[in-house]
Amino acid sequence: MARQLSRAQVRKQRMQDAVNFPLDWLEERSGLVGGVRYFLFRKVPGDTNWMQTLGSATLTAFLVQAITGVILAMYYKPTPNDAYASIQNITDHVTMGWLVRGMHKWGASVFIILMFLHMGRVFLFGAYKYPRELNWVIGVLLLTMGMMEGFTGYLLPWDQTAYWASVVGINLNGTAPFLGPWLAQFLRSGQEISGDTLTRFYSLHMLLVPGGIMALIGLHLYLVIRLGVTSPPWSKEAAGSELVEEPAAATAARPGLTRPVARGTAAGGSE
Amino acid sequence: MAAHAGSEKPRPIDERRAGFARYKQDVKERGKPFYPYAMFHDTVMSLVVVSVIVALACIWKWTSWAPHHDGTHQGLLGPEYTARADPGTDNFVPRPDWYFYFLFYLLRIFKWPESVFLGTVGVPTIALLLLIGVPFYDLRRERRLLRRPLAAVGAVLVVLSMAVLTWKGATASEALASEVIADVPHWISQEKLPPQAQPGAKLFAVAGCTACHTYLGTGSSNLGAPDLTAIGTRNLGIQFQINHLKCPSCVNPGSPMPKFASLGDKRLKQLATFLEASKGKQ
Ligand code: HEM
Numbered sequence: 001m002a003r004q005l006s007r008a009q010v011r012k013q014r015m016q017d018a019v020n021f022p023l024d025w026l027e028e029r030s031g032l033v034g035g036v037r038y039f040l041f042r043k044v045p046g047d048t049n050w051m052q053t054l055g056s057a058t059l060t061a062f063l064v065q066a067i068t069g070v071i072l073a074m075y076y077k078p079t080p081n082d083a084y085a086s087i088q089n090i091t092d093h094v095t096m097g098w099l100v101r102g103m104h105k106w107g108a109s110v111f112i113i114l115m116f117l118h119m120g121r122v123f124l125f126g127a128y129k130y131p132r133e134l135n136w137v138i139g140v141l142l143l144t145m146g147m148m149e150g151f152t153g154y155l156l157p158w159d160q161t162a163y164w165a166s167v168v169g170i171n172l173n174g175t176a177p178f179l180g181p182w183l184a185q186f187l188r189s190g191q192e193i194s195g196d197t198l199t200r201f202y203s204l205h206m207l208l209v210p211g212g213i214m215a216l217i218g219l220h221l222y223l224v225i226r227l228g229v230t231s232p233p234w235s236k237e238a239a240g241s242e243l244v245e246e247p248a249a250a251t252a253a254r255p256g257l258t259r260p261v262a263r264g265t266a267a268g269g270s271e
Numbered sequence: 272m273a274a275h276a277g278s279e280k281p282r283p284i285d286e287r288r289a290g291f292a293r294y295k296q297d298v299k300e301r302g303k304p305f306y307p308y309a310m311f312h313d314t315v316m317s318l319v320v321v322s323v324i325v326a327l328a329c330i331w332k333w334t335s336w337a338p339h340h341d342g343t344h345q346g347l348l349g350p351e352y353t354a355r356a357d358p359g360t361d362n363f364v365p366r367p368d369w370y371f372y373f374l375f376y377l378l379r380i381f382k383w384p385e386s387v388f389l390g391t392v393g394v395p396t397i398a399l400l401l402l403i404g405v406p407f408y409d410l411r412r413e414r415r416l417l418r419r420p421l422a423a424v425g426a427v428l429v430v431l432s433m434a435v436l437t438w439k440g441a442t443a444s445e446a447l448a449s450e451v452i453a454d455v456p457h458w459i460s461q462e463k464l465p466p467q468a469q470p471g472a473k474l475f476a477v478a479g480c481t482a483c484h485t486y487l488g489t490g491s492s493n494l495g496a497p498d499l500t501a502i503g504t505r506n507l508g509i510q511f512q513i514n515h516l517k518c519p520s521c522v523n524p525g526s527p528m529p530k531f532a533s534l535g536d537k538r539l540k541q542l543a544t545f546l547e548a549s550k551g552k553q
Pocket of ligand 1: 056132
């Protein structure tokens with residue numbers, strides 16, 4: 001502090017402080033800046049590859065659904081008298097309405113495909129193994145809830161395809177033992193598909209199920225950050241690998257599978 | 272490694288823990304920061320995803336525009352909407368979105384009444400449990416697919432069967448009303464239907480009954496619905512038929528057949544008359 005600063009230095013210092021002030025303010029009160037910094041600069045294995053972008057691709061598709069969905073909700077009317085007309089209005093008259101509806105409709109398929117591809121990647125990599133079992137379970141729940149979004153959204157345009165596919169779909173739920181009839185009754189909210197069914201599907205489709213998906217995505221990503229992503233299993237420098245690329249060592253690493261082999265001894269040497 | 276001193280083999284859980292500790296160590300020493308490396312890939316991929324979605328929306332719109340501006344025009348990716356929902360419909364083809372086709376087709380495989388339940392709930396539930404359980408029964412530490420032969424074979428079989436089911440579901444032929452109605456004169460002559468049963472026969476052809484029931488070989492059999500060629504020989508009675516059509520699950524508990532109450536009393540009576548007059552090939 002005793003050292004005299006030049007005028008230019010003082011000015012630079014002030015500028016920096018001005019930039020940092022809001023960040024410091026936020027950090028002091030929330031710790032968020034440190035969190036974001038941790039998220040961005042955390043280390044990931046050096047050999048991650050393109051297949052590992054499928055998770056964030058799925059997230060992007062979900063965000064597209066969320067955003068286009070909110071816009072659609074501003075124009076859509078969930079009553080049997082108005083639903084069909086409001087869908088026609090969105091498609092034919094609202095500025096860019098066709099684009100928003102089209103993105104929502106086709107984004108749903110893209111989202112489902114990406115979930116399956118991402119799951120395939122995780123399976124291929126054996127990335128569901130210890131300690132990531134829980135994240136696999138969360139993933140399967142996300143997959144089923146994603147399909148539920150598809151099911152509940154399908155009815156909303158209230159056209160022939162929508163209506164009759166839902167009639168049959170709900171009746172199928174009804175064939176389940178014990179809970180089936182109750183479930184069908186709940187979905188229909190009565191004995192027959194009606195306006196109540198439509199509002200019920202709408203509420204499930206835009207509040208309950210997406211809320212659940214968001215919560216689960218939060219958990220999923222928390223675990224991804226906490227546990228880290230796995231290296232491709234075939235990688236020579238896979239993080240965590242103990243294997244030297246040598247058959248003897250590979251067999252020794254799996255004691256007890258074919259015959260007990262003590263760690264470190266050559267395979268087949270114990271006969 | 273010798274976390275469990277004294278025993279010859281380390282316990283599997285100790286091996287797994289050691290493996291993960293090694294992973295953490297390796298990432299710390301040799302890893303790269305998420306930003307900018309991994310994040311760059313993620314961003315590129317996300318842009319691709321958004322572009323594909325926008326492109327699909329555009330193809331959907333622009334190919335269903337011409338020649339008339341009408342949302343029900345069939346473009347490359349299907350119409351923008353079909354006709355307004357009509358509970359008292361003349362013609363419906365229940366079809367779910369494509370990612371449910373595999374379930375949809377399962378129902379055709381288990382089409383006998385006693386096994387419908389397998390197709391709707393049994394098989395999907397078992398499949399879901401097997402899927403959730405993967406990390407709990409596949410406990411080996413090996414991650415390379417070629418050294419996980421069971422996993423590899425299982426995965427290939429699952430992918431193949433999903434693909435086949437989806438494909439079969441997509442190409443399954445539905446009994447379309449326009450085709451079914453062409454068979455009505457044939458029904459009348461084969462079954463010697465009296466004149467008062469004939470309006471019901473036409474209604475039966477167009478009201479979507481043949482999406483689940485067969486009649487003299489027409490229609491497709493779904494959800495365990497019985498063949499109705501000779502339903503009249505059971506002499507269930509007009510009133511029973513009307514009640515059943517109004518609310519199938521009230522009469523036959525657990526029935527997945529939709530309610531047709533919205534057809535209205537007159538048309539229900541016509542249908543019931545037709546059903547009761549159907550005594551099989553005369
Ligand atoms: C809404 C759907 C989903 C989103 C947004 C999502 C997102 C992500 C992201 C961003 C990652 C980081 C690594 C990567 O991108 O590959 C990840 C990893 C992971 N996901 Fe998902 N995921 C979803 C669904 C699923 C499903 C359906 C499964 C499996 C049943 C699953 C299981 C996993 C597992 C086990 C990991 C850890 C992989 C590793 O450590 O290498 N996720 N997820």
